[in-house]
Amino acid sequence: MHAFDVLGDPVRRRILELLAVGEQASGDVSAVIQDEFGISQPAVSQHLRVLRESGFASVRAEGTRRLYAVDAAPLREVDAWLERFRGFWGQRLDALETELARGKRERRARKEASGDE
Amino acid sequence: MHAFDVLGDPVRRRILELLAVGEQASGDVSAVIQDEFGISQPAVSQHLRVLRESGFASVRAEGTRRLYAVDAAPLREVDAWLERFRGFWGQRLDALETELARGKRERRARKEASGDE
DNA sequence: CGCTTATATAAGGCAAGGCTTAAATAAAGA
DNA sequence: TCTTTATTTAAGCCTTGCCTTATATAAGCG
Numbered sequence: 001m002h003a004f005d006v007l008g009d010p011v012r013r014r015i016l017e018l019l020a021v022g023e024q025a026s027g028d029v030s031a032v033i034q035d036e037f038g039i040s041q042p043a044v045s046q047h048l049r050v051l052r053e054s055g056f057a058s059v060r061a062e063g064t065r066r067l068y069a070v071d072a073a074p075l076r077e078v079d080a081w082l083e084r085f086r087g088f089w090g091q092r093l094d095a096l097e098t099e100l101a102r103g104k105r106e107r108r109a110r111k112e113a114s115g116d117e
Numbered sequence: 118m119h120a121f122d123v124l125g126d127p128v129r130r131r132i133l134e135l136l137a138v139g140e141q142a143s144g145d146v147s148a149v150i151q152d153e154f155g156i157s158q159p160a161v162s163q164h165l166r167v168l169r170e171s172g173f174a175s176v177r178a179e180g181t182r183r184l185y186a187v188d189a190a191p192l193r194e195v196d197a198w199l200e201r202f203r204g205f206w207g208q209r210l211d212a213l214e215t216e217l218a219r220g221k222r223e224r225r226a227r228k229e230a231s232g233d234e
Numbered sequence: 235c236g237c238t239t240a241t242a243t244a245a246g247g248c249a250a251g252g253c254t255t256a257a258a259t260a261a262a263g264a
Numbered sequence: 265t266c267t268t269t270a271t272t273t274a275a276g277c278c279t280t281g282c283c284t285t286a287t288a289t290a291a292g293c294g
Binding site for chain 1: 119121195199203
């Protein structure tokens with residue numbers, strides 16, 4: 001399944017948003033998604049599988065829990081594809097520069113800790 | 118249709134790549150796509166419709182020709198969504214920073230007046 | 235005017251993907 | 265070990281989306 005197909009589903013996008021904050025157990029993700037989308041737990045599990053198999057997420061077992069985390073590689077791919085269109089919104093580039101300048105120090109500090117937030 | 122759904126289709130992504138270079142007539146796009154994907158002209162036309170209706174492309178009539186061009190708004194949306202994951206690939210950010218720094222001087226020169234900063 | 239060229243729309247078939255319920259696997263604790 | 269909790273897998277249904285062929289619209293030209 002192609003990266004963009006994976007991101008085509010709103011549930012999967014939401015799951016990634018949740019994981020972006022930090023590692024989460026399948027059950028915790030399920031609880032939120034079930035609440036927000038009204039779908040069953042197995043449905044969520046199937047989405048997690050898609051994310052896993054397409055490389056968007058990695059899993060780690062801890063007892064009976066499965067801890068999911070974002071794997072950035074495919075997102076980077078998506079980002080790379082967008083590259084060729086960046087010229088179309090010059091203003092945002094400026095905004096991004098500002099953002100980068102602001103975040104640079106922060107990132108440098110965070111880098112050695114390697115923790116989430 | 119959500120932006121990510123639109124980009125989920127390889128044909129539509131390719132069409133956008135073609136349009137990224139510059140305005141193109143429906144027929145020219147069709148010729149390339151038909152050649153590369155082996156689908157019919159109406160099929161291409163339907164993809165163009167999706168791009169049009171979802172705001173990824175705008176059209177302009179010139180005689181019997183329809184000239185399509187990239188409309189960046191939805192792509193910007195996609196880019197914005199990715200924002201929250203950018204922290205996951207520090208190296209690329211650094212590369213982008215370099216790129217931006219390089220481009221900044223250029224833009225500033227072109228702009229002749231003060232920039233932000 | 236018709237004929238041709240450029241493009242879009244319509245209708246129908248088929249495949250892919252997402253959801254559900256039911257069942258399997260596996261750790262953990264009484 | 266039996267039961268409970270956490271999670272995945274399986275099977276089947278049903279919708280959505282893409283493609284095809286056929287047809288419509290409309291400009292350009294002889």
